[in-house]
């Protein structure tokens with residue numbers, strides 16, 4: 001298992017295999033669905049490119065993504081996935097968005113994962129945890145088991161530490177086109 005990104009070469013954005021990324025909530029209801037290009041796989045690390053103009057459908061409706069990002073999934077049982085924006089996005093300059101969720105699974109051309117509400121966001125000026133209220137609300141509504149709640153909490157705390165350190169896989173510059181890094 002790669003311990004640092006130095007073992008993974010930069011992605012080649014000139015080729016890829018179409019895949020579908022499908023996420024649900026804990027109760028199986030839809031979260032998001034969209035297409036991506038699977039750029040590469042190094043051991044347990046899958047990297048996808050989500051291009052501008054990608055259509056998405058989700059629990060809040062549907063639309064077209066405006067800004068490209070690289071999304072990393074892991075087949076070694078990590079309880080998160082990572083989205084690195086190719087450009088700082090939004091008024092506050094979002095750089096990285098980490099979804100806390102059940103480990104991804106790959107079946108044919110589909111990557112699936114289960115969203116567990118909490119997100120860790122890195123902006124140009126800091127790191128924040130979002131959607132605490134949703135996590136508490138959904139935990140009560142759907143009966144998140146105690147061990148799942150403990151796992152999500154521990155994972156979130158560890159992800160915050162790693163994002164602050166910009167350690168792999170949160171070393172954004174190494175997963176986006178070189179012209180975007182900085």
Ligand SMILES: [Mg+2]
Nearest residue numbers: 117118119131
């Ligand atoms: Mg969330």
